[in-house]
Amino acid sequence: MDIDDLETRTANKKPKDLEIMSIDALREYIADLRAEIERAEIQIAGKESHRNAADAVFGASK
Numbered sequence: 292m293d294i295d296d297l298e299t300r301t302a303n304k305k306p307k308d309l310e311i312m313s314i315d316a317l318r319e320y321i322a323d324l325r326a327e328i329e330r331a332e333i334q335i336a337g338k339e340s341h342r343n344a345a346d347a348v349f350g351a352s353k
Contacts, residue, residue, distance in 0.1 A: 309317065
C-alpha cells in the first residue's frame with residue numbers, strides 16, 4: 292500500500308494561485324496534472340480488472 296492510498300478524500304488542498312504562475316510554469320503544472328490523471332486512470336483500470344475477475348469467480352454483487 293502506498294502512502295497516497297491513505298490520503299483522505301476530504302483532505303483540504305488549497306488550489307494553487309494560478310495568477311502568479313508564469314506561462315511555462317502553468318504548462319508544467321498542466322503536464323503534471325495530466326500525468327497524475329493518467330496514473331489515476333491506470334489504478335482504476337487495474338481495480339476494475341480485479342473486480343471483474345472476482346465477479347467472474349464469485350458472481351457479481353449488486
